[in-house]
Amino acid sequence: MKPIRWLAIPIIISIALLAGCETTRPGAPSAPTVNADTAEKAERNGEHLLAASEYLRLAQISSSPQKQHFQLQATAALLNAGQVREARAQVDQIDVTGLDGAFVARKRILQARISILEGGQEKAIRQLDEASEQRNLNPATLAEINSVRAQVELALDNPIGAVRNLISREQYIAGKDAVSENQQRLWKILVSLPRARLATEFNNARDPILSGWIELALIAVENAGQSMRLGAALEQWKKTHPTHPATTTILSTLISPMPGISARIERVALLLPLTSGYSVAAQAVRDGFMAMDAASAETDKPKISVYDIGGDPAKAPEFYDQAVNDGAQFVVGPLGRDAALAILKKGNIKVPTLMLNQTDEDPDTVSKYLFQFGLAPEQEAQQVAERAYLDGHRQAAVLYPQTPWGERMMTAWTTHWQRLGGVVVASQFYNEADSDYSDPIKRLLNITQSEARKELIEKRTGQKLQFESRARQDIDFIFLAADAQHGRQIKPQLSFYHAARVPVYSTSHIYTGSANAVQDLDLDGVVFGDMPWMLVNNGKMEELRQKLQRDWAYAHTDLDRLYALGVDSYAVLPQLNRLSTDNTARFNGVTSMLSLDSHGRLQRQLTWARFSRGLPRLIDTSLKRKGQFEIENDAAVPAKPAPRS
Structure with a gap:
């Protein structure tokens, strides 16, 4: 399936503009050697957006060809941060004319990665061909070309083609760890294939190395x-293939008594609190999960067993053990933070497990087989910070409810915003029980102080002053943490107090999920991030919705997001191997574009919209024709993930 297409919009982000500025005057001395340690450290820590910003700063003070080097590094960091729109804007302005062919190759490789994410596989192939045509490329660049070619083949549903490219890649990489990582990557592609397809590909294979790999995968399955x-x-097999490269790494994994075989999964357990205070939410997840299973046409798909863990989170480990004892080879769930923590505290993860929550616990300290997937509001708040930063904003005001949820949102957003280098000029809470939010809004916008100064002057002079309140001028935008009900009341009051032109950003909570141009008219101008499932109403997304939901009672409500969580929890299972071995890999689901971080947490990349005339309008995706926006919904039978390295 083609991944989600993110099509260009006519916008130039500020950091890209900075990188494009030439500050060296003719005849001026060359810029001093710059130090990229800060950017490189940020990349190692997974802070890719910070790294991109630093690389662009370095590009601004560097001369060619070091300038282009840092611009290319910034583009790669933006891609690793999931910022496809910004990466495209950045790479398109990099001028490699007259530079060594290696710069041309690096630019084309990055463009190919972007093309893949936009669904342009054929375009990516042409870009990689152009990269390959450059002379005197170093082994690292040639290895990357093969790596990205493998991504193209996977996007074209040609896994054997991907394996061929990874086999070719091995000749360009050095070091035992690098070779092992490459082989693990191709191995997980092979063992995720159905046995029948492996057998067919084995019969068709002519290359002895490829044939040996496929035969080995057949043996394992x-x-x-x-x-x-x-x-x-x-x-x-070893006697037949004495010099095969797999003998150095994969065989030791297969022979080891440790659980490392990526076998086909026949039984999956789904753990949900179906009889609890969260029963409606649990049922929505179950309905989405089971709808995907019912829609799968695979003949050897796993059997799904649903376990009701009830309302006592402390008993969740008992249900987990019961599911494993009943033969589950993969556990999905539980849903709920306390239940997840109870299982993590016990620390006995016996089979690959996808928890439907994201906790503060490091999964690596529990098990290499543990994965986490949830709809954490804090993660959305952080993405709002990133979006606003990439839109060029630096001076922020925050308005949030005085509730535990509001405090969490404010803290998550503020921490990430300041980490990016943004400034919080003002922060103000509001009481959700109020119907008039003028007081907190006036405090946020400094209008209260202006009125107080007016009263003081009038008192001292004894004269009545003509006065028009004015909102503060030192904020670029407002982060509003609110649901739809309160957002509809707050946004008009912001406009009333002279902040109509101040951009407002929010999370998915600002949108009910049901398009209502009358009720949401007051939200006009608000930018928010949500899942494609809630925002895209045509093409493959709508086809899938019609296929799965039919008469589902809670479509286009808040519960629909949990339904989508169930859909993707099923669909992502066969993709976990690929995501865990390739940090550039993405899975395009109904909840978002998903990637897997080094700790086994699935990270979502939200879709962005702006309310216009009461309706949410996509602002990054221009649907040129119906069906352009597509998702991966191939519910193939999952393979048991090998442990994360």
């Missing part, structure tokens, strides 16, 4: 859980 048969088959 056919003999999963049967150690004696597996050992005998592996010994025979």
Whole structure:
């Protein structure tokens, strides 16, 4: 399936403008050697947006070709941060005319990565061909070309083509760890394929290296859980392929008594609190999960067993153990933070597990087989900070409810915003029980102080002054943490107090999920991030919705987001191997574009919209034709993920 297309909009982000500025005058001395340690450290820490900003700063003070080097580094960091729009804007302005072919190749590789994410696989192939045509490329660049070619083949549903490119890539990489990582990547592609397809590809393979890999995958799949048969088959394989490169890494994993075989999964357990205070939410997740299972046409799809863990989170570990004892080879759930923490505290993760929550616990301290996936509001708040920063804003005001949820949102947003280098000029809470929010809004906009000064002057002079209140001028935008009900009341009052032209950003909570041009007219201008499932109403997304939901009672409500969580929880299972071995890989689901971080947490990249005439309008995706916006919904039978390295 094609991934989601993110099509260009006519916007130039400020950091891209900075990078494009030439500050060296003719005849001026060359810029001193710059130090990229800060940017490189940020990248190592996974702070890719910070790294991009630093690389662009370095580009601004550097001369060619170091300038272009930092611009290319910034583009790569933006891509790693999931900021496709900004990466495209940045790479398009990099001038590599007259530079060494290596710069041309690096630019084309980055453009190809962007094309893949936009669904332009054929375009990506042409860009990679142009990269390959450059002379005297170093091994690292050639290895990257093969790596991105593998991504193209996967996007074109040609996994064997991807494996061929990864086999070719091995000749350009050095070091035991790098070779092992490359082999693990191609291995996980192979063992995720159905046995019948492996058999067909084995019969068609002519290259002995490729044939050996496919045969080895067949052995692993056919003999999963049967150690004696597996050992005998592996010994025979080694005799037939004595010089095959797999003998150095994969075989030791297969023979090891540790659980590392990526076998086909026949039973999946779904753990949900169906009889609890969260029963409606749990049922929505269940309905989405089971709808995807029912829609799958695979003949060997796993059997799904649903376990009701009830309302006592402390008992969640008991249900987890019961599911494993019943034969579950993969556990999805539980839903709920306390239940997840109870299982994590016990620390006995026996099979690959996708928890439907994101906790503060590091999954690596529990198990390499643990994955986490949730709709954390804090993650959305952080993405709002990133979006506003990339839109060029630096001076922010924050308006949030005086509730535990509001405090969490404010803290998550503020911490991330300041980490990016933004400034919080003002922060103000409001009481959700009020119907008039003029007091907190006036305090936020400094109007209260203006009125107080007016009263003081009148008192001292004894004269009545003509006075028109004026909002503060030192804020670029406002982050509003609010649901639809309160947002509809707050936004008009912001406009009334002279902040109509101040951009307002929010999270998905500002939108009910049901388009209502009358009720949401007061939200006009608000920019917010949400999932494609809630914002896209045509093309493949609408086809999938019609196929899955039909008469589902809670469509286009807040519960629809939990339904989408269930859909993606099923659909992402066969993709976890790919996501865990390639940090540039993305899965385009109904909740968002998903990536897997180094700790096994699925990270969402939201879709952005702006209210206009009471309706949410996509602002990054221009649907040139119906069906352009597509998702991956191939519910293939999942393979058991190998442990994360």
